[in-house]
Amino acid sequence: MNLTHPYCDADGDKLREECGIFGVVGARDAASMVALGLHALQHRGQEAVGITSFDGQESYSRRGIGHVAANFSDASALAELPGDMAAGHVRYSTTGGSGLRNVQPLYADLASGGFAIAHNGNISNAVALRRDLVGKGSIFQSTSDTEVIIHLVATSRYPTLLDRFVDALRMVEGAYSLICMTPAGMIACRDPLGIRPLVLGKLGESVIFASESVALDVVGADLIRTVDPGELIEVDREGKITSHRPFGTPAPRPCIFEHVYFSRPDSIVDGRSVYEVRKAIGQQLAIESPVEADLVVPVPDSGVPAAIGFAAQSGIPFELGIIRSHYVGRTFIQPSDGARNADVRRKHNANRALVAGKRIVLIDDSIVRGTTSLKIVQMMRDAGAAEVHFRVASPPTEHSCFYGVDTPERSKLLAARMDVAAMADFIIADSLAFVSIDGLYRAVGEAQRRSGAPQYCDACFTGDYPTRLTDLAERTNPAQLSLLAEKVA
Structure with missing residues (x-):
């Protein structure tokens, strides 16, 4: 099965995170804990799942297409993964395609021993690195950018695996959170700007790494702290934790869209409650773009916290004017364009008795x-809404992401093609407004966005990319490249 993100439409009209990772050292039946943690991270990737374990002598791997429950729900599957150390991964494909050969963790044998690696993010110079490696004789088994890291480690001339790992990452551009499992223990690392998230937790003597704190909650572990941007944490088989900072201390730029959409609302991201941030975004929306209306209605489920905040700030009642079915996925048979266009109605249905005659x-x-916004507005009108006003809990998404988020090319982003007035006409809304970029920053606890040195990666809104984009530059025409260079600079 290949189901969508809980909030994702069949035509790809939602941004999708690409991966979630979870690793544990020093736990009896470690693979079972990893499977449970991956359940909590399922929203970050529903295309495929993999777990690799280590029992002190041998490594064992199991991978599958689809959800965690479809591959690791029975005891026999987990019995194939013995050991007290394990790492797992759920994915959507960004760089690389679908198929089992790209399902992580990826495993490799070196002269010094084997290691498995699970990666959340996207390497923006993977094509250039791969071309160079192939030219020197490397043979790739997958199309995933993660395998580039494996070959960089394998070809490094440093004596220890840790030093090889650091040497490899120094050549990598882009965004990553990594878990590397070796016979000696586990290495976890976050990119120098901290674009992709990673947290450290403990359960008894077990040490755990996860993309989100909610995965720690689900397995009963305590959140110790966020892995710092550029930090590399080494954990041996006895649970001893050693922190390294091989990349200096550049100003961090964590992804602000984690707060807007990607993370579960019950997670803590960079020390802040995602749920509280989303409510604060809704409050900012009500302050910046008030409207006279009878009901505040969230587009389920992703709009709920912001709608609660908007209602609280505006005094307009919050109501569930749209009811979502939790049992419709991409695998639903779609024999015609008409059936495909009805997908929103299968997923969402207007609460007609509530919205009829109301300003929404x-x-x-x-x-x-x-x-999708067009279909939702039309649904409200068909249900008898007198007015339909649309408020968006993020700034306009005008630019593609190259750091591990599955976004359409820029020409397909509505905000890249139209101003707000034209967008309102397109989705047939009586009015349309987005939270401002400074309003978004206020919601995450900053006074405003610092011009020239922003506190977050917000490139999907501003085009201000925090790293070089080597692979993009190679396939971009000179005029576009000049504009991109100005943005990156």
Whole structure:
């Protein structure tokens, strides 16, 4: 099965995170704990799942297409993964395609021993690195950018695996959170800007790494802290933790969209409650773009916290004017364009008795292509809404992400093609407004966005990319490249 993100439409009209990772050292039946942790991270990737374990002598791997439950719900599957150390991964494909050969963790044998690696993020110079490695004789088994790291480690001339790992990462551009499992223990690392998230937890004597704190909650572990940007943490088989900082201390730029949409609302990201941040975004929306209306209605489920905040700030009642079915996925048979166009109605249904004759404020987290927003507004009108006003809990998404988020090319982003007034006409809303970039920063606890040195990666809104984009530059025409260079600079 290949189901969508809980909030994702069949036509790809939502941004998708690409991966979630979870690793544990020093736990009886470590693979079972990893499977449980991956359940909590399922929203970060529903295309495929893999777990690799180590029992002190041998490594064992199991991978599958689809959800965690479809591959690791029975005891026999987990019995194939013995050991007190394990790492797992759920994925959507960004760099590389679908198929089992790209399912992580990826494993490799070196002269000094084998290691498995699970990666959340995207390497923006993977094509250039791969070309160089192939030219020197490397043979790739997958199309995943993660395998580039494996070959860089394998070809490094440093004597220890840790030093080889650091040497490899110094050549990598882009965003990553990594778990590397070796016979000696586990290495976890976050990219120098901290674009992709990673947290450290403990359960008894077991040490755990996860993409989000909610995965620690689910396994009963305590959140110790966030892994710092550029930090590399080494954990041996006895649970001893050693922190390294081989990349200096550049100003961090964590992904602000984790707060807007990607992370579960019950997670803590960079020390802040995602749920409280999303409510604060809704409050900012109500302050910046008030409207006279009868009801505040979230687009389920992603718009709920922001809608609660908007209602609290505006005094307009919050109501569930749209009911979502939790049992419709991409695998639903779609024999015709008509059936495909009805997908929103299978997933969402207007609470007709509530919305008829009412002025509605719809709250959603983002507008990508705009097709889903159009269908939702039309649904409200068909249900008899007198007015439909649309408020968005993020700034306009005008630029593609190259750091591990599955976004359409820029020409397909509605905000890249239209101004706000034209977008309102496109989705047939009576009015449309987005939270400002400074309003978003206020919601995450900053006074405003610092011009020239922003506190977060917000490139999907501003085009201000925090790293070089080597692979993109190679396939971009000179005029576009000049503009991109100005943005990156």
